[in-house]
Amino acid sequence: MKKFLTASLSILALGAVSTAASAEGSITAVSWGGAYTKSQVKAYHEPFTAKTGIKINSVDYSGGIAEVKAQVEAGNVSWDIVDVELSDAVRGCDEGIFEKIDHSTLPAGADGKPAQEDFLPGTLHECAVANIVWSTIYAYDDTKIGDKKPTTMADFFDTKTWAGKRGLRKGPKPNLEFALIADGIAAKDVYAELAKPEAIDRAFAKLATIKGDVVWWEAGAQPPQLLADGEVLMTTAYNGRIFNAVAAENKPFVIVWDGQVWDIDLWAIPKGAPNKDKALQFLKFSTETEQLANQAKYIAYGPARLSSAPLVGKYEDGKIDMGPQMPTAPANLTNAVQNDFEWWADNQDALNERFNAWLAQ
Amino acid sequence: MTDVTASGVPGEITTTDGVPLKTSLARATRRQRLQALVLVLPLLLFLLVAFVLPIGEMLFRSVYSPVGSNVLPNFSKVIQEWDGEDLPPESTFEVFVKDMRAARENNEIGKTVGNLATRINYEIPGSRGLFTRSARKLKNITEGPYKEALIGLDKRWENQHIWRTLQRVSHDYTISFYLAALDLKYDANNDIVRADPLYRIYVPIMFKTLWLSALITAICLVIAYPVSYLLATLPLRTSNLLMIMVLLPFWTSLLVRTTAWIAMLQTEGIVNDILVFTQIIPEGSRIQMVYNMTGTIVAMVHILLPFMILPLYSVMKTIPPYYMRAARSLGATGTYSFIKVYFPQTIPGIAAGTLLVFILAIGYYITPALVGGNDGLLISNLIADHIKKTLNWSLGAALGAILLAIVLVFYWLYNKLVGVDNLKFG
Numbered sequence: 190m191k192k193f194l195t196a197s198l199s200i201l202a203l204g205a206v207s208t209a210a211s212a213e214g215s216i217t218a219v220s221w222g223g224a225y226t227k228s229q230v231k232a233y234h235e236p237f238t239a240k241t242g243i244k245i246n247s248v249d250y251s252g253g254i255a256e257v258k259a260q261v262e263a264g265n266v267s268w269d270i271v272d273v274e275l276s277d278a279v280r281g282c283d284e285g286i287f288e289k290i291d292h293s294t295l296p297a298g299a300d301g302k303p304a305q306e307d308f309l310p311g312t313l314h315e316c317a318v319a320n321i322v323w324s325t326i327y328a329y330d331d332t333k334i335g336d337k338k339p340t341t342m343a344d345f346f347d348t349k350t351w352a353g354k355r356g357l358r359k360g361p362k363p364n365l366e367f368a369l370i371a372d373g374i375a376a377k378d379v380y381a382e383l384a385k386p387e388a389i390d391r392a393f394a395k396l397a398t399i400k401g402d403v404v405w406w407e408a409g410a411q412p413p414q415l416l417a418d419g420e421v422l423m424t425t426a427y428n429g430r431i432f433n434a435v436a437a438e439n440k441p442f443v444i445v446w447d448g449q450v451w452d453i454d455l456w457a458i459p460k461g462a463p464n465k466d467k468a469l470q471f472l473k474f475s476t477e478t479e480q481l482a483n484q485a486k487y488i489a490y491g492p493a494r495l496s497s498a499p500l501v502g503k504y505e506d507g508k509i510d511m512g513p514q515m516p517t518a519p520a521n522l523t524n525a526v527q528n529d530f531e532w533w534a535d536n537q538d539a540l541n542e543r544f545n546a547w548l549a550q
Numbered sequence: 551m552t553d554v555t556a557s558g559v560p561g562e563i564t565t566t567d568g569v570p571l572k573t574s575l576a577r578a579t580r581r582q583r584l585q586a587l588v589l590v591l592p593l594l595l596f597l598l599v600a601f602v603l604p605i606g607e608m609l610f611r612s613v614y615s616p617v618g619s620n621v622l623p624n625f626s627k628v629i630q631e632w633d634g635e636d637l638p639p640e641s642t643f644e645v646f647v648k649d650m651r652a653a654r655e656n657n658e659i660g661k662t663v664g665n666l667a668t669r670i671n672y673e674i675p676g677s678r679g680l681f682t683r684s685a686r687k688l689k690n691i692t693e694g695p696y697k698e699a700l701i702g703l704d705k706r707w708e709n710q711h712i713w714r715t716l717q718r719v720s721h722d723y724t725i726s727f728y729l730a731a732l733d734l735k736y737d738a739n740n741d742i743v744r745a746d747p748l749y750r751i752y753v754p755i756m757f758k759t760l761w762l763s764a765l766i767t768a769i770c771l772v773i774a775y776p777v778s779y780l781l782a783t784l785p786l787r788t789s790n791l792l793m794i795m796v797l798l799p800f801w802t803s804l805l806v807r808t809t810a811w812i813a814m815l816q817t818e819g820i821v822n823d824i825l826v827f828t829q830i831i832p833e834g835s836r837i838q839m840v841y842n843m844t845g846t847i848v849a850m851v852h853i854l855l856p857f858m859i860l861p862l863y864s865v866m867k868t869i870p871p872y873y874m875r876a877a878r879s880l881g882a883t884g885t886y887s888f889i890k891v892y893f894p895q896t897i898p899g900i901a902a903g904t905l906l907v908f909i910l911a912i913g914y915y916i917t918p919a920l921v922g923g924n925d926g927l928l929i930s931n932l933i934a935d936h937i938k939k940t941l942n943w944s945l946g947a948a949l950g951a952i953l954l955a956i957v958l959v960f961y962w963l964y965n966k967l968v969g970v971d972n973l974k975f976g
Contacts, residue, residue: 253938253939253941254941255937255938255939255941258941261659262659262660280664280668282664283662283663283664283665283667283668283682284659284660284662284664284665284668285657285658285659285660285661285662285664285665286659354817404841404923405841405923418816418818419817419818420816420817420818460659531679534678534679534682535671535675535676535677535678535679536675536676537940538671538672538675538940538942539675539676539749541935541940542749542751543748543749545751545755545927545932546748546749546750546751546754547748548925548927549751549754549755549758549925549927550925
């Protein structure tokens with residue numbers, strides 16, 4: 190009888206343990222896939238699961254808030270946390286499909302600075318918290334470019350000196366900025382200039398000078414491929430993608446930082462997320478100083494916290510120093526501008542139409 | 551007493567048990583009809599759920615946009631009393647400020663200031679920030695005069711255009727999305743005008759889609775006709791082999807075939823390599839054959855070809871070979887007998903093939919998206935953009951509805967010219 194009791198008790202205890210384990214549960218984190226998601230898994234997901242026992246299901250998507258909007262409006266939300274661009278964070282927040290986040294509850298930086306001061310200016314949003322800074326730059330293949338190397342945004346548009354195809358993202362953003370910078374506007378003044386209607390004509394006119402040579406890309410994985418295939422001589426691209434082609438695949442690509450337009454990615458929590466509290470816990474954990482600095486080991490996107498910058502070390506192979514690879518490295522910021530969400534939110538519908546009309550001409 | 555036969559008309563035929571034959575027959579056929587109904591019920595339900603409802607929803611969405619009354623429930627009523635002259639009265643401004651503040655505080659899905667701002671921005675590009683920024687500052691306005699306070703926040707609130715647009719958007723039903731889809735818009739005086747030439751996109755692309763589809767259909771017909779003729783007339787062993795060559799690509803995934811064309815046609819691709827290797831073109835002048843209209847045409851012709859070959863083949867197979875022989879033996883030349891005897895009999899197949907290819911081509915999406923590049927985009931790519939990227943579902947729906955109407959018009963025209971009864975799909 191005693192034996193039976195112990196046995197049944199231990200079974201009960203086992204049951205309790207296993208329910209405790211499943212009570213830790215899991216959350217669904219949605220991101221952009223590829224090398225980028227991999228860097229998040231290594232720097233955020235794995236340490237988080239080790240610390241809390243909460244499992245993270247990683248789901249890929251291709252950006253935009255269409256899917257989140259559909260889930261929230263149908264009242265059937267299956268995503269707990271989503272990696273979004275700033276434009277989508279602001280729009281989603283305005284339309285009430287993301288939860289608001291209290292910035293005072295975010296952990297302070299490693300140096301003790303409160304979160305509101307530790308995050309780069311403009312990277313904390315009512316509904317979202319930034320994790321990385323990424324950038325649109327242009328790159329070329331060093332083996333095919335010839336002896337004279339391009340160094341400025343104007344060189345990208347110079348098809349006389351560097352005859353050959355150019356890769357550009359299919360859409361007005363950030364091609365209008367690039368066109369104006371190439372046309373002689375300092376990067377920091379681009380949005381002040383774009384406020385004038387004639388500046389948009391000027392930007393389209395500049396783009397028209399290379400229109401016949403342009404190959405348009407849509408997904409971030411395309412530009413390195415276009416360069417590798419020799420389909421284009423130079424292409425705009427996301428800096429992390431080019432870095433990965435260089436570091437992981439030994440491609441002879443070179444990034445030109447002049448005129449870069451940088452932007453941020455943020456974590457946002459859809460309204461009605463099934464595991465909202467755990468998602469918030471994960472959000473806070475993953476945007477701590479250490480996790481953000483660790484992510485830079487795996488991809489060349491800069492941490493959104495000031496206190497993370499000194500901790501950025503080497504690439505996972507232990508050779509490449511990651512500091513200079515960041516969009517936020519001082520040397521890369523000499524002629525750079527942050528994407529102005531407000532301006533784009535106001536103008537992108539109309540400019541998309543104008544851009545498509547211009548393309549189809 | 552109720553005798554069935556008693557109620558019958560004298561002289562009426564009855565069955566052996568006395569029931570009038572008419573009633574008995576009706577009963578029997580009713581049971582059959584019920585059985586038939588039960589058998590087709592799954593299909594009917596499927597069609598309803600997968601076809602009628604979504605299309606109905608699409609048509610509804612293209613005209614129904616209740617954003618105005620959702621976000622500003624009181625204002626959307628009050629503003630209707632405004633005559634459109636000058637600016638709305640102070641009382642209307644008060645309702646507006648209070649409604650906006652409530653919308654911002656409630657932050658309910660689909661009823662936020664952001665929703666309204668997005669909607670107005672479709673009508674007046676660049677006005678989105680006016681709404682979202684002002685809404686953030688509205689909590690500072692606690693008492694009148696509201697008109698001055700609002701204009702104090704942003705001078706643009708003085709603009710009549712904004713208020714006329716707000717008045718229009720306050721109606722739940724709207725034609726603005728159809729206007730936008732036809733490159734028209736309301737100007738500041740509420741008149742319908744054409745959009746700025748630099749922003750006209752949908753009508754030109756719609757025409758281009760029709761023109762390209764017609765071209766693709768014509769190329770398909772020219773290529774498919776001799777192939778189908780061979781398939782139908784060659785001995786079975788050879789024609790089977792040919793048939794497999796037609797069907798194998800047909801069974802291959804659309805995406806695989808499209809990406810294969812990219813590998814073939816790109817400037818560093820197989821076709822260019824061969825041309826350079828054989829010195830037909832010099833190394834420096836490789837031809838751009840993909841990411842433009844050429845790419846779209848080549849890939850779509852290849853993908854749609856089986857839809858032309860199969861109906862043509864099935865019709866040609868039924869044409870007895872001795873008709874032609876009879877024509878020849880009566881003295882007609884080869885060409886003459888082909889034109890007078892053979893060709894007219896293949897018309898049902900041509901009709902089916904061209905209709906099928908043309909309608910499929912009008913709505914084609916993946917292939918132009920992948921190989922269309924610069925100028926090879928079709929209207930369905932713009933629709934997809936509005937559904938997936940810009941989230942302007944109503945405009946996407948309006949474009950879809952117009953596309954549907956065009957297809958129906960072509961079907962009707964076709965019916966008039968060829969007769970749908972003459973179609974043969976195989």
